[in-house]
Amino acid sequence: MELTELCKSAKEVSRQIGNLDTNTKNEVLRAAAEAIVAHTEEIIRENEKDLARGRENHMPEGLLDRLMLNPSRLEQMAEGLRQVAELSDPIGEVLSMKKRPNGLMIGKKRVPLGVVGMIYEARPNVTVDAFALCFKTGNAVILKGGSDAISSNIVIVSVLQEVLEAHGIPRAAVSLIEDTSRETAAAFMKMNEYVDVLIPRGGAGLIRAVVNQATIPVIETGTGNCHIYVDESADFDMAIRIILNAKTQRIGVCNACESLVIHEKIVDAFMPKLAAALQQKDVVIYADEKSLAAAERREAANDGDLKKELLSAATEEDWGREYLDYMISVKTVSSLDEAIAHINRYNTGHSEAIITENYTNAQRFLDEIDAACVYVNASTRFSDGFEFGFGAEIGISTQKLHARGPMGLDALTSTKYIIYGNGQTRP
Template sequence: MSTEFQKVAHAAREAAAELAPLPRAPKDRALRTIADALVARAAEIVEANAADVERAREQGTSEAMIDRLRLDEARIAAVAEAVRQVADLPDPVGEVVRGTTLPNGLELRQLRVPLGVIGIIYEGRPNVTVDAAALCLKSGNAVLLRGSSSAYSSNTALVRIMQEALEATEVPAGAVQLVPGQTRDSVKELMRARGLVDVLIPRGGASLINAVVEESSVPVIETGVGNCHVYVDAEADVKLAVQILVNAKAQRPSVCNAAETFLVHEGVADAFVPRALEALREAGVTVHGDERIARYGEVVPATEDDFLAEYLSLDIAAAVVGSLEEAVAHIRRYGSGHTDAIVTRSQRAARRFVALVDSAAVAVNASTRFTDGGEFGFGAEIGISTQKLHARGPMGLPELTSTKWIYTGEGHLRTSEGTVVAG
């Protein structure tokens, strides 16, 4: 482990211990101070970001990716406003999750506490640097940020500004750290920092997430690859089903909660598929369909890989199924456990689908696009988890906490005969 990495990791560890007991007010003041500093020093951020953009162009990066990388004063103002919104959210730290008085008289409480030091490995947009830092600080955690090398200049400037802003607050400046270096070695150091880092959260594509999960010795909260499905049931309202499908696929195709496959019950296929193919074509979507879908119109023949794909583009796989159970079996085989939807007028079918589909979110007569921390009313999210540990689905502030058990007695002693109270 390099000296540079050890320095920032130990600084984060020390800051986490100072930050954890702070009440809400100083954390909120610190976040608002960060927001003000970002706006006041926007020109500095734009200058650093311009270096990243120029380097990306020299490397032949697509304009779409460059747009994701670019920061201007308007975008910086939006990032700052997002930080203020985090400051306005309830503080989960100290919340009593459960509490009771035991038969022996001990008072027992389970409280939310910070996780400690959170490492975040992410790709692309530099706004994630600020979003992640704000969420971690609000939940009482220090953060080690390892963003994309393509945004290194931007991220360096953003972290420096946040640290300098924190110096004027009660929150320790060391609570926000940028992992030094731009090579894969720096990522490996973060993944091997067990004992210094309490948890890792990867945000990005499947290859990044899989690499972190497979190689990390630090516990990982796995955020979601989104192979999301829309199942159109035999008793679906066809018009509604078409509208939901097009929204789920085409409203914003490059995100993890966009639909990547639609399944249609054979009993409604004649009525639904022709209208769906036409609507998807008008939205610019290419359909990769099985043989039964192909009977209704021109499609690209679907392969096994199509049903496994997270396209993140204007493409969608499609198949006709013989029953709800067959649809569920397809989702279990090919899905990623992110979000899956059913469109139906049957309460029985809806209840059965919800019971059988084992995903982080299940939608009934609604687009998959609603699986999002903001849409769920959390105010913000650090990512969407598809695992089955304490955090599943959109991860807001509570998911960035653990718990602590506290029990209070009056001289309670445990003996072989039971509890006695001393004194």
């Protein structure tokens, strides 16, 4: 379908979707979950085509991991649909109602945004998550995935549209722009006549392009240069366990830890142990002078020879890098103040953590770090709609307007005022 017609159809359908009752929406979501599982073999077959192209194009390992689907991941996507079905429907919720002196009753209630546009890269799970959240909130959604995942996206959207059609709902409730060219993406960003909000999800280049070019209002999701600060009172075993999880559990995700900040009072004792643990996972460490020197002292680690090729001096560029790979930067600081200043300078407003046994330091970190998600003694990998109880997420917003952090159902709604009168006129 031609782009303008596709967007126009979504706009027309959005009014119908916005008036669906909760039971119907939940029934469709549960059916969609079963359909995803039932079509596992077909979806994986198409996904393997995307993976083959990615390998031919030398796609980094972290991005291949994001792209890859298997039965377990498809079941997780289906579970996300089921969980969204179980969540309370925000549409129609009356948030307030007050009586004015003139007798008018003025309230505010949640309503759909209308048409949500998604521009994203090699993440076919986003296709299902976006549909689930948009459909539950009465929004039509137009998906513009990248060429890297086009085969996966086509088959997934086809499965979802078949479920919609079986329930008497127009297929245009979820649409996929199959032309993956930049020209079409640029044209889509200008469809403000039909699309109410645009959400980019991907790397820094994609997000910057959408923010700079779109005439549609944008909810900006961000890249993840996520930090963990190891305070002088930190429990070493806890810190290492959390860092390994945050860095290596999945390297290609935006909530993975990319940067460490370590108090200088513990760097000599802690860094050798940490280096030994990271090197078991073949993580390259880019460290400042103090951390580098401490990592090379093996007495405290007692874990064999140091892999010199996995240690390197950090440059200024490393403090702000989102590696999406088995790499991490390490910065030594002399105080909590310096740690907070360093993190606030180089972070991307995504997720930051402190490992500490000091309550006062924990509270200061929570209060003074400028990010969507701030953790005490926990991995940054929990910044995720599924883990936050949203069933799924449409992205993690790093901006400060309307929505911030993992965006679930409420983030995909707007409000309108409802006013009850009994004949009032303004004098």
